[in-house]
Amino acid sequence: MENPVELDTQWLGRLLKKHYEDDEPADIVSVNVEPAVPKGENYTSIVMRVKMNIVTHSGCKKTFSLIVKSAKTSKEAAEALKGFSVFRNETKMFITMLKQMEALMEEFGDKRDTLWATLYGYEPYSIMVLEDLKEKNFALIDRKGWQDLDHSLLVLRSLGRYHAMTKILIGRGLIDDSDKGHYFAGLNTPVKSGLFNGAIHMLSKALINKLGSWPAGWEDIGKRIQKQKDVLCNTLEELYINYDKKFEALNHGDLWSSNMMFKKMEYTNIPIAVKFVDYQLPHLSSFMWDVTYFMYSSVKPSIRRPNVDVLLKAYHESLSDNLKFFK
Template structure:
């Protein structure tokens, strides 16, 4: 079968010869011969907004004629005209390419230098990256190693959340160690999609807050007061959040993942017990050098089950702090350790970001299939009926009815 017959029209370059070359160039596959490949699209609505994904099953044989299958993931810019234009003028893909091909390998090397025991990498191995439009990333398929995604509307239980906290702390601590060796490299992540694609993000998120104001008006105990305050806050929230995300000169800054929600992490489980064993992060398009409070607020307000968010945030922060300190000790960066109270204070200082995420991003992330946000139409006014239905999602309203009075007392709106 010819490459044109077996590949989607957008991927005529993804031939068996090309796949064989990148496998050999990446190391560990020097004698690999690709005999065939099969390409299928990945992800459904609501799973990926800034990319198009394909899974490639590659049949190979080695010099002993032993046959095996290697599974890869191909990540490309979205195919729609509006999103393609947006990505071309955004740092999103270039950020992820730099993370996967340069930063994460350097961070993993630091861990292996100082910790003799086996270390888990933070993300997928990168086999190929093209850093000019149209961008291309080809990575190992973590699903082939037993990793899988959790259900995005359900929320993570305590055990899953703790596993994420520990891995996030290792990631942040190792980025601190890399910063000590090469501060310019880490601080080069000074912008992200929120800042360089401001028009898109504000067009996608501000309608959430304005529609929310109308919906909560009918809730007992909320009424016109909440409506008026939320509508007024829509005029200033984005500027305040952009200011909140800037790194501060003498503050505790790390290389944030930037988009740490349940769809951007894959879990692996014990075969016998079924208990969650470890996690890997994916989709590093929004990485930025800033306070760890941003990653923590984002994860806790988008991904943990509501009962965990209501009662166990302190426990999650303790797990994060314990692993952060231990990893910094291992990396010989004990001078960067902060106290638990300093961590809590930093988390609270970024609490406005939690309000922003809850009211303006969470409705999109929790959308039902019939209200999935279409980024290709973000330049147009979205149908108000769809936005209202998205806001009225039971998964979202359950969270908001508890948190909105708390945000009101903190004068976030």
């Protein structure tokens, strides 16, 4: 048997260093700035795509793209977000919790992609610079549309992995009550009251008057909902505050179609990877906030209703498997 070749590890280290140095930008040739999302698609931030044509140290010409996210500073935005430090929340998520999850993945040799973009840098707490996921073939889907079974299963399996990692960090004391956060649906604030009262009013009006796609036969339910606005708001607050701690996880907080990007198999509509974006409403509570919010805001009703058990099983299996993996 031949003896293994004795490797010069110092030489290998120099090769790696040179490789990464050669790819580093030496000069910026041109810069183009454009909106990264359509007007009205982001309520709390201004999101721009910055494309730079660069020359590397090795002389290669490359195009590099970044996402620059800045907080809205208008009086209207400040009033609407009063009491919710969404930009501070998201920055904290990236520099603490998500970094801890990356360290957890490294500790256990988890080579799967992260479920979030890379943060390149930030100015506290007004600007964040992130990798452009579009460069890795991730794309948003129509937020007004519904997700099919393939997309929904991928999201719930990924969410199970995300929640499992937060559960491990909670168990290690790396996420505690100081990271509880605030979920707008669970707090008795003017923002929550205005939003929910308005939404319930519009829903009951649609049911009573058969607006949009609502057929006849829902009028009585619409009237009953209209009378129970305060009860519904109070119940949400109670569910947020009182829950079994053994089911506690750090929720994303706004997990619906507009806050996720998918990579698809080439020439198909089959999703093979997902990234969650907009970590502005993280909060400690029952994991069912994320699960329920996603299933009822984003999954096509004709898909969700006959497949509720299939969808929940996918989430549960992923949660259980990842809890075992990271123990």
